[in-house]
Amino acid sequence: GIQVEQSPPDLILQEGANSTLRCNFSDSVNNLQWFHQNPWGQLINLFYIPSGTKQNGRLSATTVATERYSLLYISSSQTTDSGVYFCAAASSGSARQLTFGSGTQLTVLP
Amino acid sequence: EPEVTQTPSHQVTQMGQEVILRCVPISNHLYFYWYRQILGQKVEFLVSFYNNEISEKSEIFDDQFSVERPDGSNFTLKIRSTKLEDSAMYFCASSIGKTQYFGPGTRLLVL
Numbered sequence: 397g398i399q400v401e402q403s404p405p406d407l408i409l410q411e412g413a414n415s416t417l418r419c420n421f422s423d424s425v426n427n428l429q430w431f432h433q434n435p436w437g438q439l440i441n442l443f444y445i446p447s448g449t450k451q452n453g454r455l456s457a458t459t460v461a462t463e464r465y466s467l468l469y470i471s472s473s474q475t476t477d478s479g480v481y482f483c484a485a486a487s488s489g490s491a492r493q494l495t496f497g498s499g500t501q502l503t504v505l506p
Numbered sequence: 507e508p509e510v511t512q513t514p515s516h517q518v519t520q521m522g523q524e525v526i527l528r529c530v531p532i533s534n535h536l537y538f539y540w541y542r543q544i545l546g547q548k549v550e551f552l553v554s555f556y557n558n559e560i561s562e563k564s565e566i567f568d569d570q571f572s573v574e575r576p577d578g579s580n581f582t583l584k585i586r587s588t589k590l591e592d593s594a595m596y597f598c599a600s601s602i603g604k605t606q607y608f609g610p611g612t613r614l615l616v617l
Contacts, residue, residue: 438608446604492561492601494539496550
């Protein structure tokens with residue numbers, strides 16, 4: 397099946413800093429989603445982005461499907477951005493089965 | 507905004523007991539899923555369900571697991587005889603297109 401790798405595994409930032417999280421995937425995809433897992437364990441949908449670029453406030457994401465990677469940008473980070481960010485992808489042959497990466501643990505310090 | 511809901515939020519059970527985890531997907535969604543996350547690990551796919559039948563399942567989803575849509579709103583995951591290693595957060599998700607929306611999860615602890 398598809399492999400999904402995320403980097404870095406851990407990231408510590410000062411409030412106000414910008415960051416880039418990366419997701420590499422091993423196969424062509426027709427679904428790629430970014431999630432934020434908050435301290436209560438909830439998975440919050442950030443983006444559905446199998447290709448192209450999207451922006452939502454301080455967050456934006458870009459997926460370059462031909463090169464099999466996606467990037468999540470967080471600008472002007474806030475302490476509430478802390479948590480684990482997951483990338484999840486479904487390959488073109490298995491459209492409904494999301495495979496998650498190991499996540500990036502983000503800590504934003506005040 | 508409509509949400510996926512799950513009950514209970516926490517469940518503690520004894521090894522060997524049966525548990526049923528409940529989910530109410532978003533009302534106009536057609537595809538339903540269960541995932542699990544063992545503490546500190548990745549989220550793992552268990553099963554997808556469409557048109558009243560399983561459409562995909564992972565190797566984790568063995569004979570001790572079953573899913574059902576008993577009525578027009580609920581979607582359940584049954585674990586027949588729980589094991590210690592079934593302790594995890596179980597997430598239900600639903601979709602109408604490809605974007606999957608996740609519920610808040612049920613934290614299951616098997617003693």
